[in-house]
Amino acid sequence: MVEVESDPKKTLSIMLFSGPYGSQDADHMCRIAEKAMDKGYGVQIFLYGDGVHAQLKGQAPKMFMNIGEKLTDLAKRGAIIKSCVRCSQARGYVEDEFDEEADRYPSSKALDEVKIYSLYGFINFIKSTDKLITLGSG
Amino acid sequence: MVSVVIEISRPPFGSEHTFAGLYVASASLSKGIDVIVLLRGDGVYTGRKGQIEPQEKIHLPPTENLVEDVIELSGRVVADNSALELRGIAAEELIEGIEILDTEGIHDIILEKGEQIVVF
Amino acid sequence: MARICLLITKPPHSDENAERMCGVSQRARESGMDVAIYLLGDGVLCAKAGQKGYVGDNIRAALENGVSIIACQQDLEARAISKDHVESGIEISDDFEGIFVEDVMERADRVISW
Numbered sequence: 001m002v003e004v005e006s007d008p009k010k011t012l013s014i015m016l017f018s019g020p021y022g023s024q025d026a027d028h029m030c031r032i033a034e035k036a037m038d039k040g041y042g043v044q045i046f047l048y049g050d051g052v053h054a055q056l057k058g059q060a061p062k063m064f065m066n067i068g069e070k071l072t073d074l075a076k077r078g079a080i081i082k083s084c085v086r087c088s089q090a091r092g093y094v095e096d097e098f099d100e101e102a103d104r105y106p107s108s109k110a111l112d113e114v115k116i117y118s119l120y121g122f123i124n125f126i127k128s129t130d131k132l133i134t135l136g137s138g
Numbered sequence: 139m140v141s142v143v144i145e146i147s148r149p150p151f152g153s154e155h156t157f158a159g160l161y162v163a164s165a166s167l168s169k170g171i172d173v174i175v176l177l178r179g180d181g182v183y184t185g186r187k188g189q190i191e192p193q194e195k196i197h198l199p200p201t202e203n204l205v206e207d208v209i210e211l212s213g214r215v216v217a218d219n220s221a222l223e224l225r226g227i228a229a230e231e232l233i234e235g236i237e238i239l240d241t242e243g244i245h246d247i248i249l250e251k252g253e254q255i256v257v258f
Numbered sequence: 259m260a261r262i263c264l265l266i267t268k269p270p271h272s273d274e275n276a277e278r279m280c281g282v283s284q285r286a287r288e289s290g291m292d293v294a295i296y297l298l299g300d301g302v303l304c305a306k307a308g309q310k311g312y313v314g315d316n317i318r319a320a321l322e323n324g325v326s327i328i329a330c331q332q333d334l335e336a337r338a339i340s341k342d343h344v345e346s347g348i349e350i351s352d353d354f355e356g357i358f359v360e361d362v363m364e365r366a367d368r369v370i371s372w
Contacts, residue, residue: 010363015256017158024299028267035355041363049158086161119165126166127140131362131369132254137155138147138268138275138372147274179274245285248370249262255370 011042013129015122016051018136020067025136026054030070032133037077044129045074046122047083047114051136052091055083055107055114068111075113082121083114141172143252147179150201151192156184159258160204167211174251175208176244177217177236182225185217187233202233209235218244261292263362265371266301270313275372276304280316282370287323294366295320296358297329297348302337305329307345314345321347330354 014033020026033043047054059068075081085105088094093107094116104115115121126132144163148155163173177185189202208215216237222229229238239247248255264283268275279295286293297305304313305327321327329344331352341350351357362369 012359012363017155017258025267028298031355032359036359036363039356039359039363041359049154119161120169122162123165123169123171126142126171126254126256127169129254131366132256133265133362133369133371134255134257135267135371137158137258138273147278178278241281242285245282246289248282249286249289249291249368252368252370255368257370257372 009042010130011044011128012036013044013046013125013132015046015048015132015134016054016136017049017134019050020054020056020059021061021064022050023136026051026067027065029135030065030067030074033074033079034070037074037079043074043079044125045071045079045081046125047081047087048122049084049087049136052083052087052093055088055093055110055116057109057111072111072113081114082117082125083110084122085116085118088116139170139172141174141251141253142166143174143176143248143255145176145178145248145255145257146181146184148258149180150184151196151198155258156181156201157199157204159256160201160208162256163208163213164204164211167208167213172251173208173213174247175213175215176247177215177221178244179218179221182217182221182227185215185232185236186227187231205233205236209233216244216247259290259292260367261294261365262286262368262370263294263296263358263366265296265298265358265369266304267299268372269300270304270309271311276301276313279372280313280320283320283325284316287320287325293320293325294361295325295327296354297327298354298358299330299333302329302333302339305334305344305348306339307343317345321345328354328357
């Protein structure tokens with residue numbers, strides 16, 4: 001493989017459509033996102049459908065990689081992580097109307113690093129990203 | 139203009155994939171993105187018209203209306219002919235405005251128009 | 259030359275995803291595109307040598323037609339598929355995500371994942 005200099009302005013977006021532990025998808029997402037950040041790319045993640053469960057606080061898997069911790073790490077490194085409000089509301093995460101100041105729908109159950117957002121959050125990812133991959137669907 | 143191809147390959151009500159895909163299609167269109175929805179495999183069942191009150195009968199939103207919304211917003215909805223034939227679905231059974239293409243035509247859409255591709 | 263990256267995380271015979279991936283790959287080659295197939299998770303099962311039917315035939319034809327196929331080493335090993343059991347010509351990588359990300363971000367015009 002030829003070494004390519006990474007352009008820091010490029011962004012990779014990932015949509016996750018399945019839950020954190022029902023399949024390998026969330027694990028793949030975290031590994032791909034981590035590698036993209038290591039290489040200097042911007043990363044945007046949208047949690048959709050059961051994918052929103054990846055935002056749950058206090059995950060404590062015994063045998064699996066902790067997806068909640070990985071998402072927190074990715075966000076601390078600068079990844080933008082949003083989740084679908086309609087999917088989050090259906091699954092009991094949303095506690096109030098959109099909070100303009102916090103730029104998210106409030107939830108004490110969801111990781112602070114994840115912004116519960118309208119679907120337009122994802123549409124903006126589609127519009128602004130260089131590349132998009134989808135995991136957990138198909 | 140940004141263009142997105144949305145591939146839907148599950149039947150309409152057994153999982154939330156179809157709603158999710160059609161919501162992304164409508165929301166993208168409303169933000170000025172060019173959208174082509176591909177109905178492939180069991181996804182072609184979503185192209186059939188004549189659903190009777192799914193909200194009341196099985197507590198799920200009617201995907202038929204969501205498909206109509208996409209077409210009304212000038213999105214293209216394309217069904218794979220071989221998937222239709224395999225399932226015995228005739229062109230007359232489809233929602234008005236749905237195009238039918240052979241699998242090669244579907245692949246060409248992915249290759250030519252799939253600036254971003256979302257698979258459901 | 260335009261380039262497309264195809265990522266598959268689904269097994270070859272449970273649903274139609276691998277078949278769809280093969281179909282897109284074949285059409286892309288016919289259209290003169292450069293194609294790379296990435297096998298991750300259960301997708302590595304597409305790399306198993308000696309498979310009969312559409313996916314096996316298509317994988318072998320793709321390799322003959324210059325498609326590069328890369329499989330995740332960790333996923334193969336976890337599933338007891340050693341190098342001897344991988345279709346010859348498929349590249350096995352222990353830095354799968356790194357190679358995939360770089361290809362997608364720097365070389366590919368299109369990416370699709372099932």
